Amino acid sequence: MAFQDFITQIGSLGRFQILHLIFVQICFILIVPHTVLENFTAAIPSHRCWVPILDNNTMSDNNSRILSQDDLLKISIPMDSNLRPEKCRRYIQPQWDLLHLNGTFSTVTEPDTEPCVDGWVYDQSTFLSTTVTQWDLVCGSQTLNSVAKFIYMTGIFIGHLMGGHLSDRWLSESARWLIVTNKPQEGVKELRKVAHINGIKNSRDVLTLEVVKTTMKDELEAAETKPSPLVLFRTPNLRKRICLLSFVRCVSLISTVGLLINLQYLTNNVFLLQCLYGVVITPANLLGNFSMNYMGRRTTQIIFMSVMGISILSITFLTQEMQIPRLVLASLGGAISSASLTSIAVLSNELVPTVIRATALGVIGIFGSAGAALSPLLMILVTYSASLPWIIYGVLPILSSLVVLLLPETRNQPLPDSIQDVENK
Template sequence: MAFQDLLDQVGGLGRFQILQIVCLCISSIIVFPHVLLENFTAAVPGHRCWVHILDNDTVSANGTGILSQDTLLRISIPLDSNLRPENCRRFLHPQWQLLHLNGTFPNMSELDTEPCVNGWVYDQSSFSSTTVTEWDLVCEFQSLISVSKFLVMAGMLVGGIIYGHLSDRWLAESARWLIITNKPEEALNKLRKAAHRNGRKNVADTLTLEVLKSAMQEELEAAQNKPPVCDLFRTPNLRKRICVLSFMRFTTLIPYFGLNLHVQHLGKNVFLSQGLFGVVTLPSNYVALLALNHLGRRVSQMLFLFLLGISILTTTFVPEEMQTLRVALATLGVGVCSAAITSSATHGNELIPTVVRALVLGVIGIAANIGSAVAPLLMILTVYSSHLPWIIYGVCPILSALVVRLLPETRNQPLPDSIQDVENERKGWRKAKQEVISMKVTTF
């Protein structure tokens, strides 16, 4: 008898398990939207420099009305390369001669301009107020928006480390984890509790401590020799898996939060884009489940990661005027990114032995949170090129897809329970390979 048989006795998927899933979903629904709040609270509205003859209330009230707002704007604010009013500069003096050009546009670089020394005027059609308009986080101060998002994600990194330890005391542990950590009595109580909630009240008579120890003999023996943290990186196969999985999670979370935290850069309608991003997440996870079951773990991840990289790189060089195409490609990117994260999490759980799974997943989670924190910080690179951060977002998942082949396929394979299982798997693979080579040599 193995642990799976014990689960079948208490109810593999009953009311107890469903209740756990519902509680996790509720907590995720409450928590995750806070990560996306800055798409709205820190939105950057259209803006231009404050100009005395255009925005001074006294001048506007006493004006004769001869010159329109558009005319005053033309002589006060230079045009950018797209013939739109500049966001961060204004003319040093009103350029009255521009009124007589009859639709022609002179070389703006020849005219004297200055920064917005008196502040900015913001478009309030979509957002009446944001942190950007409150503290003027535009132009030379726009990098502070990325810093604020970085601090939020860095808080998640620190919180994940701190509360990960606290949760070991406050949350209910899994019975399997209790067994491999040499706590069979607590594991028995958890199993009986699950059986009772699943309506299998008679299991308490047959599910005893002796039955539990007999079923989990190997796990209990492994628990007697619980490895220290340093042993995670001493054995070559486990060390390789941890490093590859950490790199993959790091390079996958960078584009995920790069897309989700910068919705405004992808489409003008933030509300529509954010809604599409949310809607596409659920079916993408279902597609990931189908792919994992039919294509395998490695092929699924490579497919999703390559699609993610291609969609981001394509979106980067699509003109801003093609809003529909940009939003569609960005939505595709969010969908395949969610599928890639689901596939990576499933594969990672199946690669790590039970006895150190919680610890290793904590290490991988730290790498993921570092990637989450780096994602908004990369937007500072827009001072060099507006495309540079998005190119990095697109290249990261492609690199991640290339290293997937370093990991073994785990579909329809038993979960490893100890570090020895992982290393023996490597030895078994080498032995099988040697036998194949030997057979080929014998054939000739």
């Protein structure tokens, strides 16, 4: 509790903290769009097999000249169960007899079909070019689209591992960190700087090296032995908290990232859905902050993750024709997911002890990044069932909300400064 007394003296929410908050938000603004960009750069437009009679401009067949495009399509591409042209197969030979059926079913055997051996024709009305159309990541190669997203998210995961070490080199450290790492003079200087920015007068008289050393005596003694990451798992209560928080963070990001990078599967208009998500995310986060302050961190996390899971599961029961309900549920799920990530981040900060908080949050963050990296791979399951990935994305948040019940509430509770504080609770 010693350092918190200094925070009160220099201003707990002043100009300094607000400026830092703004800078952090700018970083998020620059980073997050790269993830949701996958909905556009890796979009899967409507497609069908390339067939000579339809797509070869040099064809001189007299019949193909007098027939309409719809007739040519009918004799070249079989229809799926929704009476739409198949995306991955074509007739081996043009089926001229189909022109005379007039909507009735043929009594003969089904014509022979083959895969799209000559490539595909893509609808360019919305996207002129994507990674899918560039490399033909459809049909038998559709899983490679998920693998490409996995590689991208793996890059973020590697960056997460490296970021901590790079930030120690390039960024100025907090006053608390400077003091407990045997740099008290620099820590006092940082405290005075914060007090000056926040407009606190006479801080030089109060914040002296002697006062800091005396007030933070216990923390300085505890910091003499630098704890390793293994210490997180040596005591029962702390081990339980780290494991549960890591699981919740991992599972939350699996569903959140899975939803945000696959919006194109949920609607026919990904641009509209992306705009709706951007509109509702700010009110959702404001609601999350209000809920955390008045209902508690744990209750907020439970409610928000449950709502997110129910929203995703509900979409699986709606047909593609029910576009408005799908848009509403997808926007709600995306916005709530962002607010729930904020609440679990706050809960994690307040449940781990100060002396090893950076290490603990790093471990929890690694599990979260691993979940985000694995998330795109679940879409490979669409080859077995179109709804299966979304069922998993929906069940996981509900499961994590149940796990949160095993964690203590932290609203209006003092932050644990040492591992002993966690164990004593």
